[in-house]
């Protein structure tokens with residue numbers, strides 16, 4: 001049916017409004033007696049919005065996505081207050097956007113460009129984020145964008161704890177004073193998370209003593225970002241020895257705990273994985289991350305694990321992702337290169353290495 005609709009609509013030289021009408025008919029998007037009825041067209045420089053009354057019983061339907069191919073233009077379909085709205089954009093999303101060094105307020109990040117304009121992510125409103133995506137599609141560039149923009153805007157208040165399980169290759173070249181610790185193996189991740197657990201306990205005690213319930217209601221400016229690049233490396237496997245499995249179990253627990261209780265203390269978790277499955281994207285992390293991002297993933301099932309919806313399996317442009325909060329948007333993430341970051345942050349380069357090793361001067365909890 002879809003192939004026929006596509007063929008028929010492109011063959012006839014009709015207006016977009018006509019093509020939508022015929023697509024409704026060919027897809028049988030109607031109830032027994034009534035078809036959707038067009039009642040308004042709204043034109044702007046960027047898009048034309050067609051609005052329809054639909055008969056009772058009809059709602060938006062995934063099959064209407066075929067309109068994007070029928071019209072050969074980007075299309076956004078929404079259903080609100082019993083009306084169907086079809087937004088037909090005049091331009092496609094650019095395939096490459098350069099990052100601009102522009103300050104933004106507080107803990108916001110220009111995470112991408114959507115068809116409706118720039119998309120800002122606010123880490124104080126949505127503290128934790130998961131990122132999924134097949135290799136070479138833009139996860140690491142996004143992680144570096146987060147690091148760079150937040151250092152640029154909050155050089156004295158941001159701290160990073162980086163678990164770089166791709167052998168430490170990606171982040172070891174960005175050794176700035178704001179990067180407090182880097183773990184480049186699962187065992188170092190264990191050490192890093194054990195130390196962070198101590199910090200969390202101390203912060204928790206401090207908050208209790210002061211009667212604080214949330215960092216947002218205090219004058220504490222510091223935010224601590226825990227970045228995990230390749231969470232799948234922290235999954236315990238049967239072939240590992242008991243001690244190793246125990247340590248990885250602890251890593252899973254500690255990361256879940258950060259997502260569950262540490263947001264109010266000013267901790268922000270950014271957890272990236274190539275393979276979104278129930279094992280590699282622990283449930284507690286996923287449930288507590290109200291922002292879920294997915295670059296291309298191999299299957300619809302993986303897309304549903306990553307963003308609770310299908311769609312990410314069809315992305316075929318690098319740096320393009322679905323950004324899911326309460327809403328869902330397709331974005332192009334700004335590109336930033338290692339050289340640009342290094343050039344900008346020369347003054348922050350730190351001479352000490354920050355390989356995570358167990359501290360011995362603190363009390364342990366948990």
Ligand SMILES: Nc1ncnc2c1ncn2[C@@H]1O[C@H](COP(=O)(O)OP(=O)(O)OP(=O)(O)O)[C@@H](O)[C@H]1O
Pocket residue numbers: 095096097133134135136137138139140141142166274318319320332333334335336
């Ligand atoms: N936002 C972007 N805009 C344009 N091109 C991008 C973008 N992000 C990534 N790319 C291109 O894709 C390449 C791979 O990106 P990146 O290193 O972020 O992939 P990855 O998903 O982290 O892969 P891996 O897991 O293998 O490290 C980059 O070198 C760049 O050429």
